[in-house]
Amino acid sequence: MENKQTINHRPSVGGAQDLFYSHSDEFPRPTIIKGEGAFLWDEQGQSYLDASSGPVTCNIGHGNKRVLSAMAEQAGKLCFSFASTARNKPNLLLSKQLTELAGDGFERALFVSGGSLAVDMAIKFCRQYRYAKGETKRHQLISCQPSYHGMTLGCLAVSGDPTFNDVFSGMINISSKIQSMMNYRFAGDVSEHDYALQCAQALESKIIALGDESVLAFIVEPVGGSSSGAISPPELYFKEVRRICNKYGVFLIYDEVMSGLGRTGTFLTHHQWSDAQPDIVVVAKGLGAGYIPLGAMLTSASLVDELAELTGFNYAHTYNANPLACAVGSAVLTEIIDNNLLENTINIGRFLQDQLKLLQSKSLTIGDVRGKGLLLAIEFVACKSTKTQIPLHYQATEKFKQFAAKQGLLIYGRRSNNGLYGEYVMIAPPLNISRKEAELLIKRLSLTVIDFESWLKKEGVL
Numbered sequence: 001m002e003n004k005q006t007i008n009h010r011p012s013v014g015g016a017q018d019l020f021y022s023h024s025d026e027f028p029r030p031t032i033i034k035g036e037g038a039f040l041w042d043e044q045g046q047s048y049l050d051a052s053s054g055p056v057t058c059n060i061g062h063g064n065k066r067v068l069s070a071m072a073e074q075a076g077k078l079c080f081s082f083a084s085t086a087r088n089k090p091n092l093l094l095s096k097q098l099t100e101l102a103g104d105g106f107e108r109a110l111f112v113s114g115g116s117l118a119v120d121m122a123i124k125f126c127r128q129y130r131y132a133k134g135e136t137k138r139h140q141l142i143s144c145q146p147s148y149h150g151m152t153l154g155c156l157a158v159s160g161d162p163t164f165n166d167v168f169s170g171m172i173n174i175s176s177k178i179q180s181m182m183n184y185r186f187a188g189d190v191s192e193h194d195y196a197l198q199c200a201q202a203l204e205s206k207i208i209a210l211g212d213e214s215v216l217a218f219i220v221e222p223v224g225g226s227s228s229g230a231i232s233p234p235e236l237y238f239k240e241v242r243r244i245c246n247k248y249g250v251f252l253i254y255d256e257v258m259s260g261l262g263r264t265g266t267f268l269t270h271h272q273w274s275d276a277q278p279d280i281v282v283v284a285k286g287l288g289a290g291y292i293p294l295g296a297m298l299t300s301a302s303l304v305d306e307l308a309e310l311t312g313f314n315y316a317h318t319y320n321a322n323p324l325a326c327a328v329g330s331a332v333l334t335e336i337i338d339n340n341l342l343e344n345t346i347n348i349g350r351f352l353q354d355q356l357k358l359l360q361s362k363s364l365t366i367g368d369v370r371g372k373g374l375l376l377a378i379e380f381v382a383c384k385s386t387k388t389q390i391p392l393h394y395q396a397t398e399k400f401k402q403f404a405a406k407q408g409l410l411i412y413g414r415r416s417n418n419g420l421y422g423e424y425v426m427i428a429p430p431l432n433i434s435r436k437e438a439e440l441l442i443k444r445l446s447l448t449v450i451d452f453e454s455w456l457k458k459e460g461v462l
C-alpha cells in the first residue's frame, strides 16, 4: 500500500467526482448553481450556453415548468412504490405514451434508472429468452469498436474501448468486436455505399467465425456518441445488419440512450428507415432529460409474452418503474410532442450543420462535421488534407472544452480509446433551442476555434 505521506492530497472541496479523476485530468470545472432553458450560470455569475445538453441529456433545457410541476405534484402524492409488489399509475401512463411513440414492435417497456441498467436489462432479456427456449449455447455478444454502452460490468463488456476492457478482462466476458462504420478515418477511397456493405459484411464474418449457434446479440448505436463522434451510418448499413441478424437468429439491439427521444429528428432513429427495425431498443438520457434518472428497454409484446409463458423475466432493481421518475418521463414526452420538438430538431439541426461546415471551411483544425438532427460532432486534426491527428499528448478534446468554457460554452466530449480514433466534441444543444440561441452557439464556437488554433500555433503544432 502506498505511503500516505507521499500522496499529494488535493483540497477536499466536497463530493465532486473530479476528486476521483486522474491528476492529469485536472482543470477548473465551474460550479453551476442555476439553469434556465439552454443556459447555465456558475457561482461567479458567468453564463454558459449548454452546447451539448450536458452529456446529450437535457433535451428540453433547464427549469422546464411543465416538468417541475409534474414532479412536485407527483412528489406530493407518492414518491415510491416497489414494482415487484405494486403497480403505480405514472408507470402505466408512461408505458402507454412511450410504447405508442415507439410504434409497432415495441409494445412493452421496462423502466430502470439509467442507460447502463437499460442496456444490461436488454442483454439479460436476450439471454433469458434463448435460455428459456433451450438454446443455452447462445451467449456470445458482438458490438462495435469504438462504441460506448455504459459503465456497469455488463456494459463495459460490450463497450468498444480497450482502456476499460484491459482493466476488467478476466472478470467479464468481453464481447467480440467489429469495426464501427467510421467513413472519415477508415473508408479511404471506397464509396459510402461499398463501405457500408463491407462493414455489415464484417458482422456476418464475425458470426460465422464465432459459430452462429453461439451468438446471442449484436448491439449498436444508430448514431454514435462521444466514443466515435456522432458517426451516422446510412440506412443501407442497418438494413444489411438486420438481414444478417435474421439469417442467423441473432438479436439486434439498438442502443438509443443518446440518439433516441427525438434527438436525431424522429422519435427513434430507425423510424427514418424501412426494414431495419431492431428487436430491442434501449433509451435513457433524454427520457428523464436531466430532471430524474430514468431509462427503458423496449421490445415487442410477442417476445415478452412468449418469455412470460416460459420462465418470465424476473430481474428487478429497487427503483424500477419508480412513480416519481415515471411522472417526470411523462411530462418530458408531452413537452416533446406538444411543442413539435422533432420539427425544431430537424430545422435547427440543418442550420447548425450548415454553419459548422462553414466554420470548417475557414478553420485549420476542423477536419470533419457529422451527425444527424441535433446529435452532431466536430473532429479535430492537425492537418485537414492528410487527416493527421493532433499529437495525443496535447489532449485536444480536453483543451478545446476549456477554451469553450472561457467563451461561455459548456461542451461535452469524452476522450474514449485515449483519442486513438480521433478527437471530437459533441454539438448537441437542447431540442427546443431557438434559432437565435443556435446563432449564439456558433458565434461562441467560432471564437473558441480561434483561441484553440492560436494555442496550437504557439505550441508549433500548426
Ligand SMILES: Cc1ncc(COP(=O)(O)O)c(C=O)c1O
Pocket (backbone or CB within 6 Å): 055, 114, 115, 116, 117, 119, 148, 149, 150, 151, 221, 225, 226, 255, 256, 257, 258, 284, 285
Ligand atoms: C450510447 C450510450 N449507451 C449507454 C450509456 C450509459 O448510460 P448511463 O450513463 O445513463 O448509464 C450512454 C451514456 O453516455 C450512452 O451514450
